[in-house]
Amino acid sequence: MRTIVGLWRWRHNPLRRGTDLVEAWLALVTLVLIVVAVPVLGMTTASLSRDALLGSVRRQHENRHSAVGTVLRRIDSPPLDPDPETSSARDAHSRVLARWTAPDHTDRFGVVLSDLKTPESGDHFRLWTDEHGRVVGRPLDGATATTHAVLAGLGAAAATAGLIEGARRMILWRIVQGRYARLDRAWDKAGPDWGRTGTGS
Numbered sequence: 001m002r003t004i005v006g007l008w009r010w011r012h013n014p015l016r017r018g019t020d021l022v023e024a025w026l027a028l029v030t031l032v033l034i035v036v037a038v039p040v041l042g043m044t045t046a047s048l049s050r051d052a053l054l055g056s057v058r059r060q061h062e063n064r065h066s067a068v069g070t071v072l073r074r075i076d077s078p079p080l081d082p083d084p085e086t087s088s089a090r091d092a093h094s095r096v097l098a099r100w101t102a103p104d105h106t107d108r109f110g111v112v113l114s115d116l117k118t119p120e121s122g123d124h125f126r127l128w129t130d131e132h133g134r135v136v137g138r139p140l141d142g143a144t145a146t147t148h149a150v151l152a153g154l155g156a157a158a159a160t161a162g163l164i165e166g167a168r169r170m171i172l173w174r175i176v177q178g179r180y181a182r183l184d185r186a187w188d189k190a191g192p193d194w195g196r197t198g199t200g201s
Helices: 002-009 018-063 084-091 142-190
Strands: 065-074 094-101 107-114 124-129
Touching: 018 142, 065 107, 094 124, 107 124
Parallel strands: none
Antiparallel strands: 065 094, 065 124, 094 107
């Protein structure tokens, strides 16, 4: 609002420089872009991301099959990993030798991660396989896909707002540098004796 008032006030002011008007219009255009374009871009990004992620959810649910794994025996865990990013996921699961039935009704065996805290022989747990019976990750669900889409939209909106404001600041910096350059030329033209008695000023 101050920008619009500033534009109106500068219309016929005799002290107005051309760059003052450019600066006021720049602020107004930036405000309009941030208020209008940023939300539209954020919502569009979120919508497109959600559609793509929900399509991925559908494909994963078509290609991944739930199976019941039966623990044959527990496998000793490897030595502790000092990297907290990789060790935290592993610490929540235990490695077991398990048997499960593939979608083609054949029995499969292998070492897998189970969510059982203290697995014993004969315990059952849920796992996911592809159409060939290989163990794969759990398919993405709709709520997670929507959350990721919203975060993508917010990220796109924030990045766009940052780019717009960064462009405004860069243009404003160039305007101010131009003002300083013109002021330096004016001082050079006036000379070092400007304002002294008898110099014609």
